[in-house]
Amino acid sequence: GSGSNGVGVGMVPAVSRSAVSRGVVVRRPGFVEGLGEHRAKAERMFSLMDGFLKNDPISLQKDILHHVEYTVARSRFSFDDFEAYQEVVIGRVSWLRDRDVWHIVDQCAEALNQLGFEFEVVAEQEGDAALGNGGLARFSACQMDSLATLDYPAWGYGLRYEYGLFRQIIVDGFQHEQPDYWLNFGNPWEIARIHVTYEVKFYGTVEEVEMNGDKQKIWIPGETVEAVAYDNPIPGYGTRNTINLRLWAAKPSSKFDLEAYNTGDYINSVVNRQRAETISNVLYPDDRSHQGKELRLKQQYFFVSASLQDIMRRFKEEHTNFDELPEKVALHLNDTHPSLSIAEVMRMLVDEEHLSWKKAWDIVCKIFSITTHTMVAEGLEKIPVDLLGSLLPRHLEILYEINHHFMEELKERIGLDYSRLSQMSIVEEGAVKSIRMANLSIVCSHTVNGVSKLHLETLKTKTFKDFYGLWPEKFQCKTNGVTQRRWIVVSNPSLRDLISKWLGTEAWIRDADILSGLRDHVDNADFHLEWKMVKKVNKMRLAEYIEAMSGVKVSLDAMFDVQVKRIHEYKRQLLNIFGIIHRYNCLKNMDKDSRRKVVPRVCIIGGKAAPGYEMAKKIIKLCHAVAEKINNDTDIGDLLKLVFIPDYNVSVAELVIPGADLSQHLSTAGNEASGTGNMKFLMNGCLLLATEDGSTVEIVEEIGADNLFLFGAKVDEVAELRENGVSNLAPLQNASPLKVPLQFSRVLRMVRDGYFGHKDYFKSLCDSVEAANDYYLLGTDFMSYLEAQAAADKTFVNQEKWTRMSILSVAGSWRFSSDRTIQDYAESTWKINPCRCPL
Numbered sequence: 119g120s121g122s123n124g125v126g127v128g129m130v131p132a133v134s135r136s137a138v139s140r141g142v143v144v145r146r147p148g149f150v151e152g153l154g155e156h157r158a159k160a161e162r163m164f165s166l167m168d169g170f171l172k173n174d175p176i177s178l179q180k181d182i183l184h185h186v187e188y189t190v191a192r193s194r195f196s197f198d199d200f201e202a203y204q205e206v207v208i209g210r211v212s213w214l215r216d217r218d219v220w221h222i223v224d225q226c227a228e229a230l231n232q233l234g235f236e237f238e239v240v241a242e243q244e245g246d247a248a249l250g251n252g253g254l255a256r257f258s259a260c261q262m263d264s265l266a267t268l269d270y271p272a273w274g275y276g277l278r279y280e281y282g283l284f285r286q287i288i289v290d291g292f293q294h295e296q297p298d299y300w301l302n303f304g305n306p307w308e309i310a311r312i313h314v315t316y317e318v319k320f321y322g323t324v325e326e327v328e329m330n331g332d333k334q335k336i337w338i339p340g341e342t343v344e345a346v347a348y349d350n351p352i353p354g355y356g357t358r359n360t361i362n363l364r365l366w367a368a369k370p371s372s373k374f375d376l377e378a379y380n381t382g383d384y385i386n387s388v389v390n391r392q393r394a395e396t397i398s399n400v401l402y403p404d405d406r407s408h409q410g411k412e413l414r415l416k417q418q419y420f421f422v423s424a425s426l427q428d429i430m431r432r433f434k435e436e437h438t439n440f441d442e443l444p445e446k447v448a449l450h451l452n453d454t455h456p457s458l459s460i461a462e463v464m465r466m467l468v469d470e471e472h473l474s475w476k477k478a479w480d481i482v483c484k485i486f487s488i489t490t491h492t493m494v495a496e497g498l499e500k501i502p503v504d505l506l507g508s509l510l511p512r513h514l515e516i517l518y519e520i521n522h523h524f525m526e527e528l529k530e531r532i533g534l535d536y537s538r539l540s541q542m543s544i545v546e547e548g549a550v551k552s553i554r555m556a557n558l559s560i561v562c563s564h565t566v567n568g569v570s571k572l573h574l575e576t577l578k579t580k581t582f583k584d585f586y587g588l589w590p591e592k593f594q595c596k597t598n599g600v601t602q603r604r605w606i607v608v609s610n611p612s613l614r615d616l617i618s619k620w621l622g623t624e625a626w627i628r629d630a631d632i633l634s635g636l637r638d639h640v641d642n643a644d645f646h647l648e649w650k651m652v653k654k655v656n657k658m659r660l661a662e663y664i665e666a667m668s669g670v671k672v673s674l675d676a677m678f679d680v681q682v683k684r685i686h687e688y689k690r691q692l693l694n695i696f697g698i699i700h701r702y703n704c705l706k707n708m709d710k711d712s713r714r715k716v717v718p719r720v721c722i723i724g725g726k727a728a729p730g731y732e733m734a735k736k737i738i739k740l741c742h743a744v745a746e747k748i749n750n751d752t753d754i755g756d757l758l759k760l761v762f763i764p765d766y767n768v769s770v771a772e773l774v775i776p777g778a779d780l781s782q783h784l785s786t787a788g789n790e791a792s793g794t795g796n797m798k799f800l801m802n803g804c805l806l807l808a809t810e811d812g813s814t815v816e817i818v819e820e821i822g823a824d825n826l827f828l829f830g831a832k833v834d835e836v837a838e839l840r841e842n843g844v845s846n847l848a849p850l851q852n853a854s855p856l857k858v859p860l861q862f863s864r865v866l867r868m869v870r871d872g873y874f875g876h877k878d879y880f881k882s883l884c885d886s887v888e889a890a891n892d893y894y895l896l897g898t899d900f901m902s903y904l905e906a907q908a909a910a911d912k913t914f915v916n917q918e919k920w921t922r923m924s925i926l927s928v929a930g931s932w933r934f935s936s937d938r939t940i941q942d943y944a945e946s947t948w949k950i951n952p953c954r955c956p957l
């Protein structure tokens with residue numbers, strides 16, 4: 119399902135093009151240190167491999183044929199593109215061998231071509247590993263790529279979901295969800311480590327026993343499942359360092375349960391055991407709301423328990439003293455989902471290793487750090503105590519004890535301020551008593567990271583204000599980034615070649631700072647010409663895809679205007695659609711002469727709505743309803759087209775982002791923690807039309823406000839605007855108060871009155887901006903939005919100016935490489951050094 123992604127795709131591991139969720143775990147130096155014997159062996163193997171395992175086309179062909187004959191025994195049968203893809207991957211994937219996997223792409227292409235395969239077609243056989251929801255998970259994938267490339271000794275952990283994020287199909291303009299059974303034909307990148315398994319336990323009771331004269335709590339679990347490791351190698355670029363993404367699959371425990379089988383109901387016993395596998399079956403498709411579901415909690419603990427057993431096993435292989443744990447292991451929580459780890463490490467150290475509570479807590483507080491990825495306090499995860507107590511009774515006790523100590527410490531520091539004590543407590547009293555996972559993580563982590571400057575500011579002054587007052591030194595900013603290897607090198611090969619040509623080096627692929635050197639050529643006419651050519655090639659690729667997907671033919675002279683991301687009210691796809699309706703109205707009212715001056719537009723919207731998110735689903739339907747009207751209006755022709763691209767995922771992004779002229783990032787200020795889509799478009803020379811939210815603020819710092827189109831209320835104006843409503847807008851929005859409601863309400867009325875059909879269905883959508891006080895300020899920002907759109911149109915006519923802005927965008931994107939982010943994490947949060955493998 120990767121579309122025509124161009125050269126290179128197949129040789130990059132599935133995981134680095136995927137969205138992976140959950141924690142990133144980093145190990146302190148220790149890869150080489152203390153492993154003298156291992157190292158000697160590895161060096162000898164490396165030197166032998168250099169002799170035996172060659173990467174020239176003939177050797178590669180020998181490998182492929184070897185696999186065809188001996189691994190799959192297919193030489194006498196048809197051997198198709200998909201199998202060729204699998205064989206190439208299987209043949210090369212062993213990470214001991216991919217000394218520099220990125221650099222064997224050309225040889226593979228040649229080898230395959232000589233065997234009669236088309237490399238591009240073979241590369242397209244690879245589908246997405248959609249193991250996450252949106253920006254949070256894809257950001258993890260970029261981080262893994264950077265960790266590998268910068269030679270950090272890191273491990274990523276996650277779940278091997280059998281069903282990744284649902285496939286979105288559109289029927290009559292409505293979203294339908296289809297399961298994504300991505301492992302149907304196997305995943306050639308992964309290595310099943312059938313001997314790396316751990317028991318994960320649930321339910322049961324806690325008992326107190328005497329041990330060496332002391333009272334000791336022990337957990338007698340009621341259910342055991344097995345976690346099996348599947349490793350996904352992530353090769354760095356220009357280095358031998360290949361790191362591991364270890365994903366856990368649930369399997370029935372291999373322990374023989376005599377009791378269950380003696381009851382005579384053999385079939386049911388087997389069926390019951392088989393149920394264990396459901397734990398890692400399916401990814402929750404809601405990227406924001408946290409329902410207290412038992413399966414979700416089971417997934418979290420399954421993931422945490424298996425990963426920590428794995429980490430502790432490796433630690434104990436070489437060390438006996440737990441005082442050394444903080445020197446050797448740094449655990450990073452990627453949002454609160456894995457924060458049960460804190461209770462689990464305490465349980466392991468106290469109950470299993472018999473350390474004192476104080477000593478264990480001391481150690482735990484030195485190994486954890488966390489990044490949170492959300493702006494709104496309501497989005498923070500809470501686990502109902504009843505649920506936790508039944509699934510993990512010992513952990514609940516530990517959490518209470520952690521909270522007890524914390525409350526004692528807090529009373530000493532702030533006195534008996536009960537309101538603050540109850541707000542900061544890890545335990546939330548109330549109708550549903552719950553554990554606040556964010557509070558737990560902050561109490562225990564040595565560092566709490568925000569994902570943009572603006573996000574950190576919100577954490578400090580609002581979301582975690584009290585904690586900031588207590589521990590200001592814990593709070594740090596690590597502005598997100600994206601990997602230029604995925605988002606330029608692989609997805610935009612024409613731009614890659616052009617950049618390398620004009621910079622005279624490929625070094626920017628490892629060192630993004632060099633991209634800023636493009637500024638030296640910003641006025642060069644030849645450069646401009648080639649730059650525009652590259653965009654044209656990418657627009658052609660995208661236009662073909664649009665036609666194939668939707669049947670809509672689009673003109674390459676039009677401005678390709680894109681908004682692709684999860685559908686959310688706060689991301690304001692609705693503002694975009696309202697703007698399109700307004701544009702349509704304007705066109706309809708224009709005479710022929712005026713129309714001739716209009717910049718033609720192709721508006722592209724894509725994104726998935728959470729299956730239970732009614733409002734988001736209505737936005738998708740509205741988009742289709744409006745598209746149907748506009749695209750079939752012969753009066754309008756090529757001047758305006760609207761297409762919804764179904765099933766937006768990483769492969770689609772690789773096609774859409776390089777082909778965009780303009781991209782929209784419309785979140786109401788103060789709602790998008792960072793955003794990373796903006797960075798991907800920036801890297802591809804696409805101009806941004808955006809609010810001053812999340813990381814966009816820092817993009818403005820880097821490229822200057824006149825190199826993008828900003829609009830809308832600023833973050834410190836939002837609260838007041840919400841209070842006082844639209845009528846007080848004039849001074850802020852620099853527009854007549856009458857004009858704001860007029861243009862906006864005309865559009866709204868059209869939707870309300872059924873101009874696009876489905877009047878009743880869209881009613882609640884209209885109510886959300888009218889009756890429900892326009893919480894996301896669509897009406898408020900509308901005029902300012904239209905002005906920014908008009909500025910974009912005006913600039914597009916001046917192609918020289920546009921190209922200049924486009925070049926300066928790519929030049930400024932150096933600062934938004936995930937390499938910069940990761941280096942920052944390594945130095946100031948994890949305190950680790952690169953660990954370069956011998957070349």
Ligand code: 8GP
Pocket residue numbers: 252253254255257405406453491492569598790791792793794812
């Ligand atoms: C996302 C943020 O919304 C986005 O701004 C940011 O770029 C991205 O994380 C990476 O940092 N956050 C989430 O997806 C999120 O908070 N999901 C909730 C389940 C925690």
